[in-house]
Amino acid sequence: MFxxxxxxxxxxxxxxxxxxxxxxxxxxxxxxxxxxxxxSEEMFKNLxxxxxxxxxxxxxxxxxxxxxxxxxxxxxxxxxxxxxxFESRAITQYIAHRYEGQxxxxxxxxxxxxxxxxxxxxxxxxxxxxxxxxxxxxxxEQVFKLKKGLTTDQAVVAEEEAKLAKVLDVYEARLKEFKxxxxxxxxxxxxxxxxxxxxxxxxxxxxxFTERPRVNEWVAEITKRPASQKILQ
Amino acid sequence: xxxxxxxxxxxxxxxLLCLHEKETEFELVPVDLFAxxxxxxxxxxxxxxxxxxxxxxxxxxxFESRAITAYIAEKHKDxxxxxxxxxxxxxxxxxxxxxxxxxxxxxxxxxxxxxxxxVVPLQGKTPDAAIVEENLEKLGKVLDVYEEKLGKTKxxxxxxxxxxxxxxxxxxxxxxxxxxxxxxxxxxxVKAWWEDLCSRPAFLKVSPGLTxxxxxx
Numbered sequence: 289m290f291x292x293x294x295x296x297x298x299x300x301x302x303x304x305x306x307x308x309x310x311x312x313x314x315x316x317x318x319x320x321x322x323x324x325x326x327x328s329e330e331m332f333k334n335l336x337x338x339x340x341x342x343x344x345x346x347x348x349x350x351x352x353x354x355x356x357x358x359x360x361x362x363x364x365x366x367x368x369x370x371x372x373x374f375e376s377r378a379i380t381q382y383i384a385h386r387y388e389g390q391x392x393x394x395x396x397x398x399x400x401x402x403x404x405x406x407x408x409x410x411x412x413x414x415x416x417x418x419x420x421x422x423x424x425x426x427x428x429e430q431v432f433k434l435k436k437g438l439t440t441d442q443a444v445v446a447e448e449e450a451k452l453a454k455v456l457d458v459y460e461a462r463l464k465e466f467k468x469x470x471x472x473x474x475x476x477x478x479x480x481x482x483x484x485x486x487x488x489x490x491x492x493x494x495x496x497f498t499e500r501p502r503v504n505e506w507v508a509e510i511t512k513r514p515a516s517q518k519i520l521q
Numbered sequence: 522x523x524x525x526x527x528x529x530x531x532x533x534x535x536x537l538l539c540l541h542e543k544e545t546e547f548e549l550v551p552v553d554l555f556a557x558x559x560x561x562x563x564x565x566x567x568x569x570x571x572x573x574x575x576x577x578x579x580x581x582x583x584f585e586s587r588a589i590t591a592y593i594a595e596k597h598k599d600x601x602x603x604x605x606x607x608x609x610x611x612x613x614x615x616x617x618x619x620x621x622x623x624x625x626x627x628x629x630x631x632x633x634x635x636x637x638x639x640v641v642p643l644q645g646k647t648p649d650a651a652i653v654e655e656n657l658e659k660l661g662k663v664l665d666v667y668e669e670k671l672g673k674t675k676x677x678x679x680x681x682x683x684x685x686x687x688x689x690x691x692x693x694x695x696x697x698x699x700x701x702x703x704x705x706x707x708x709x710x711v712k713a714w715w716e717d718l719c720s721r722p723a724f725l726k727v728s729p730g731l732t733x734x735x736x737x738x
Contacts, residue, residue, distance in 0.1 A: 359666040360626060371611045375621035382614040403581045406592035413585035416624060418570060458569045 334391045335383075377416065377480060384476055392515075394476045408470040411477030414455075422451045423484045430491040449493055456496055456503050463502035468509075478510050483519060486511055522547040522593075525564075526573030527554070528730020531635070531691035532586040533574040537730070538687050539590040541723035543601035587620065590684055602723075604684045612679065619677040619685035626666075630659040631692045638699045639735045661704055664711055671710035675717075682721070690718055694728060699735050 342348050342363050350361045357365035358374035366373045368386070373379050384394040396404040425448045429440045462469060470477040485507055488494060497507045510516060522540070524547055526533035540547050552558050552573050559571045567575045568584035576583045576592070583589045594604040606612035633656040637648035670677060678685040693715060697705060706712050718724060 359669065360622075371614065373614055373618050375618050375625065378614060378618040378621045381617055382610070385613075386610060402592060402595050405595070406581070406583050406588055409588035409591055410583060410585050413588045414570070417585070421629075461569065 335387060377412065380476055380479065392474065394474070394479060396471060396475060397473050404471065408475050408477050411469045411475070412480060414458075414469075415477060415480045418455050418458075419452075419481065420484065422448050422455065423488060426452065426491065426493050427484060427487045430493065431487050445493070449496060452493070453496055456500055459506070460500040460503050463506050468506065474510070474513075478506075482510055482516050486516070486519070523550050523577040524548070525550045525552050525567065525575040525577070527551050528727065529732045530554075530573050531632075531695065531731075532572070534691035534694075534727050534731055535586040535688055536574045536576065536589050536593070537727045538690055538723050539593050539604065539684070541726050542604060542687070542721075543593055543597040545593065545597055545601070587624065587684075587688065590687070594684060602682060604682075604687065606678070606681075606683060616678040616683045616685050619683075620688060622663075622666075622677075623685060623688040626663045627660070627689060628692070630656045630663060631696055634660065634699070634701070635692055635695050639695060639733055642735070643733070657701060657704065664704055664708055667714075668708040668710050671714050676714065682718075686714075686718060690724060691727075691731060693718075694731050695733065695735075 342354060344363070348354055349358075349363055354365070355361055357367075357372060360374070362374070364374065364376055364379060366379045366382075368382075371382075373382060380394075388395060388399065396408050398404055426445060429445050429448075433440060459469065466472055468474050468478050469481075485497075489497070489507070489511065497504050522545065524533065524536055524540070526536075526549070528534060528537060528549065537547075537549070552564065554573070558564060559568075559573060564575075565571055567577075567582050570584070572584065574584070574586055574589060576589045578592075578596075583592055591605070595607065598605070598607050604616075606616050634653055637653045641648045667677070674680055676682050676686050693705070696702070697715075705715050719728075
C-alpha cells in the first residue's frame, strides 16, 4: 500500500507491520515498537513510501524470505533501491541524512557541526541503552502481555518504574535547559522515544511523566505532532 | 582530548581503540570506580548517568562510548582508518546497521555473561548460572548470524574494518578468557574475524589495559 503525501519522491519499500499493535512472541524485543518509529519518520518527512505488511501472527518474520532481509527475524526491514537495511535506528538515521533538505529537519540545526551532532548522538545512545530497555519491559508487562491474555507482574513493573524514574530525573534536568533532548529543536533523539512513550501514556506508568513538569511538557510536544498522531492506530 | 576512565573498562577501551585507529593523541584520566568517584557531583556534571567513559575535547564534554567514537571518527575522518565509510551514504548506513546489531543483539547477551562470570565473583557473590546459560544461548544465536555474514564479507559491514567491528572487541576479549571461548572458536568465520581484530596495532596497544580476569571459568 502507498502512504504519504503526493508531492514527495518515492522513497522505497518499508516492510513492517502497519498497525504496530499486534502482539508477537518476541515481547522482549518489543517488535511493534520499532515499526512506528520508522513509519513516523517517513511521515515527518512527507515521503512517499510503500508499506509491505508482514504477518507477525502467522510467523512470517521467522520464515526464510523475511530472514533474508533481516537475519534476526524482526520488523522493520527497509529497502531503498539496492540498499537493504534493518534495525530501526539505522533506518531512521539513513532517512534523516538522505532526505535532509525536506520535511521536518530531524538532525541538529547545523548538522555539519560535529559537536552538535555528537550531542544528538549521545541522546540517541541514552534512549537506546538507558531509556528503552527499561521502558520496553514496562510496555511488555502492561500492554503486550494483556493482549495475549497474560497477567501483568506488578513486582517487575515496580522495579522497572524505579529505574525509569531515575532516567526521567536526568531528562527533567536536561529539559530545564533545552526545549528538546538534544537542544532547542526536535531531532531523531526525541523521535526515537515517541512510540514507547505513546504506549506508556496508556498505562499507570504515565504518572512518571506527569510528576515531572518539563518531561510532561516534552511528552505532550512530541506526541501531538501530526506524524505522531498517525502511528499506533 | 581527555578520556576519563580506566583501560580495564570495556566501554572505555572502545574509545581508546578508536583514538588509536585515528592516530589521535589523548590523555587518559583515571576514575576510581571502587571509591565511587563516578558518583560524585564533579563527575555527574560530566555524565549525569555516572558512567565511564567521558570525553573532553576543549569545551565539549561527551559520554556514551558509541557517541564518543562516532565523534572522534568524524572529527578525524581524514586520517587513520576509515571507521565509518563517510564518503558513501549507503555504505555508511550499513556500518550504522551493524553497529546497531552490536548494541541491541550482541552487547546485551555478552555483557550479561561477562558481568556474571567476571564482575560478580570479584564482588564476592555467586554468579547466577541460569542467567549465564540463557545469555550464552542468545549469544550463540547472534554468532550464528555473524558466521553466515562473515562468510560473505571479511568484516561485519563489508570488506573493511569499521566501528561496527570495533565495538565488539573489548567484551569479546574478556569473553575469550572465560571457559566459553568455544562459542567463537567453533565458528570458523567468526574465529578468523576475531583473530584479525586481535592482530590490529590499535588492539595491541589497548589490550594490555584489559586486565580484569575471571576468578573461575
